[in-house]
Amino acid sequence: MATKRYLLKNGSLPDGSTSDVLIADGLIKNRAANIIDADAIIIDVKGSVLLPGLVDLHTHLREPGREDAETVLSGSRSGAKGGFTALSAMANTSPVADNAGVVEQVYRLGQEAGLLDVFPIGAVTKGLEGSALSEIGAMADSIARVRVFSDDGNCVFDPLVMRRALEYIKKFDGVIAQHAQEPRLTVGSQMNEGAVSAILGLKGWPAIAEEAIIARDVLLVDHVKSRLHICHVTTAGGVEIIRWAKARGINVSAEVTPHHLLLTDELARSYNPIFKVNPPLRTEKDVMALREALADGTIDIVATDHAPHSTESKECEWSEASFGMLGLETALSIVQKTMIDSGLMNWAQVADRLSTAPARIAGYIEQGQNLEIGARANVMIINPGASWTVDRDLVASKSRNTPFHGYELPGVITHTFFNGTPTLLNGVLVETGDAR
C-alpha cells in the first residue's frame, strides 16, 4: 500500500521564508509556493515553523534493565512528541551496551517501535568500569553500526584508556563522547559547589572537576588526532577551554542540555530532588556563558540527557535521590525560551544545533537534512506563537521526573514526520501503522 501524501501549506522555513512543502513516498517531494496536489492531505501550518526532525545525541532509554522507568517504545513516543526523529540511546543499561548483542537488541527494539531512528551508543569500557576497552570494533561492525561511544554516567578517567579508545575509533571515523567528571574531586557530591551548597550543607561539586577533564581530553585528542565530543558542558570555564581548543583547530565538539540553559543551583534551596542532576545545575553566570557559547557555535549542539527515573528514586530525600531529569518533550520549548525569545539565535541556528549538527557529529546521514527536495521527510513543526503548561501526568515518557512541571513554556509542537509518516499529528501521537 502506498503511503499517504501530505501537503504542508504556508509554513515558515528556518531561513524565515514562507513555502509549501509536499511530503510523499517518504521524501520531501517538493518545496515551493502554491503547490497543488489533489491527492494530498492538506495541513495548514501558517504561522508555524518547519524544522528538520530533531536529533538527540544523548538519551537514556533504560531498556534493557529498567523498563519500569522507560522502554525503547515509551522513549520513542516521548521523542516523537518532542519533535525528534532520531535518538541516541546511551550505553548505561543493564546489561551494559558494551558488546554487539546489546546494541543490536536496542537497535531492533527501535525499529519495532518504528517512531524514529534509535541509534545505540556503545560503551567505551567493559561494564562502564573504566579499565578494559569494550567490544568497540564488533559494535561498529554490527547491524547497529555504532559510531558514538560513551561511558556516560561515568567518566573515562584513566588517560591511557582514553587514549587507546580515541586511537581505536579513528579507523571508522567514530567519536568518543566524554562525561567530564573528575571522580576524586566529586566523591559524594550532591550539587554545584558554591554559595548555595555551603548554605544548604550539601556536598559540593566543583566546576574544576568538569574543566580539568575537558582540558586533559582536548590535549589528548589533539595528540592522537582523533575525534572527541564533550557531553553536557555546564561551566563557564569549560566553555573557555573548548573555545581555546577550537581556535587551535582541535577536533572537539560539545553539547549543552536544555536544563542547563535555564535552571540554576538556586533551585536546590527547595531541597526538591527533581532538581538533582549530573552534572549539577550551576550559577547564573554559567547559564549566561552557555547561552552565549551555543549562539556563537563554541558549543555545537543541544542534547537532552533525557534521564527517566521511577517515582521511588526521585521522591525521597535529596541525598538518596537518583541524578537526572526528563528532557525530550520540553527541549525545543526551553530552547525557544532561552535562545529565540531572548534574541540570541534564529530558527536557522536552532535547526543546526538540534538537527544538522548532531546528525553530522554522529554520522546519521539520513537525518539533519535541512528540508531539501529529495531528502528523507524527517520534519517537525512548532507553533512558536502558542504556549503550553507542562504537566508531568501528561508526558509520553513512562517516568514523571520533569523539573518543568507547572511551567508555562512557549512553542507548541504540532507535528512530527518520520520518513514521511506522521508520528505526531495535530499534537496527537500516531502509533506505527495507523497512518500508513
Ligand SMILES: [Zn+2]
Ligand atoms: Zn552524563
